[in-house]
Amino acid sequence: GQQLNQSPQSMFIQEGEDVSMNCTSSSIFNTWLWYKQDPGEGPVLLIALYKAGELTSNGRLTAQFGITRKDSFLNISASIPSDVGIYFCAGRGNYGGSQGNLIFGKGTKLSVKP
Amino acid sequence: EPEVTQTPSHQVTQMGQEVILRCVPISNHLYFYWYRQILGQKVEFLVSFYNNEISEKSEIFDDQFSVERPDGSNFTLKIRSTKLEDSAMYFCASSGSARVSYNEQFFGPGTRLTVL
Numbered sequence: 001g002q003q004l005n006q007s008p009q010s011m012f013i014q015e016g017e018d019v020s021m022n023c024t025s026s027s028i029f030n031t032w033l034w035y036k037q038d039p040g041e042g043p044v045l046l047i048a049l050y051k052a053g054e055l056t057s058n059g060r061l062t063a064q065f066g067i068t069r070k071d072s073f074l075n076i077s078a079s080i081p082s083d084v085g086i087y088f089c090a091g092r093g094n095y096g097g098s099q100g101n102l103i104f105g106k107g108t109k110l111s112v113k114p
Numbered sequence: 115e116p117e118v119t120q121t122p123s124h125q126v127t128q129m130g131q132e133v134i135l136r137c138v139p140i141s142n143h144l145y146f147y148w149y150r151q152i153l154g155q156k157v158e159f160l161v162s163f164y165n166n167e168i169s170e171k172s173e174i175f176d177d178q179f180s181v182e183r184p185d186g187s188n189f190t191l192k193i194r195s196t197k198l199e200d201s202a203m204y205f206c207a208s209s210g211s212a213r214v215s216y217n218e219q220f221f222g223p224g225t226r227l228t229v230l
Contacts, residue, residue, distance in 0.1 A: 033218070035221075040226075041223055041224070042118075042205050042222050042224045043157065045220060048217060048218050101172070102149075102159060103159070104156045104157040104158070105156060106155070107156060
């Protein structure tokens with residue numbers, strides 16, 4: 001089945017640093033979504049991307065939908081302690097009869113040192 | 115801001131018992147989903163539901179699982195005879211009807227299911 005490769009698996013950075021993580025797939029997606037999950041809670045939608053090449057920001061977060069439709073990246077600028085959590089990419093296809101369920105990456109665990 | 119709610123937050127059950135996990139999706143949403151997340155792993159799709167029927171299900175969603183929308187607000191996941199490997203966080207999600215909101219799935223806080 002479709003798989004998303006998300007990297008890095010974990011990051012340990014200093015407060016104020018910029019962060020970059022990405023997802024790649026062997027299949028194309030029509031939508032890329034980025035979620036953040038805090039311990040014991042559900043994923044919270046951060047950014048949704050709909051068109052190849054699209055670049056979208058949400059505060060200090062910026063995400064891009066790759067031109068090939070097989071990848072996406074998320075950048076966080078000037079990280080702060082509350083950025084700590086696990087970030088998941090998710091892709092949504094809509095072909096082969098699929099109604100477009102989300103396929104998730106394995107997550108990037110972000111730790112921020114004050 | 116409207117949100118997806120789930121009950122209970124934690125369910126402990128004996129192997130072989132039936133459990134029902136409950137969700138109240140965002141009120142004007144039309145598409146409903148269940149996902150699960152085994153501890154430390156990625157979120158996995160189980161089933162999607164639209165217009166009072168299952169629209170898609172994964173290979174995880176076997177005959178032991180069923181979903182129901184018994185009234186205008188609740189959306190339930192039933193596991194008929196729980197197994198140890200069913201222990202996981204179960205997330206309900208919903209999305210709207212317009213093109214943009216259809217793609218954006220909003221997740222509830224989850225129910226942690228522990229099968230002993």
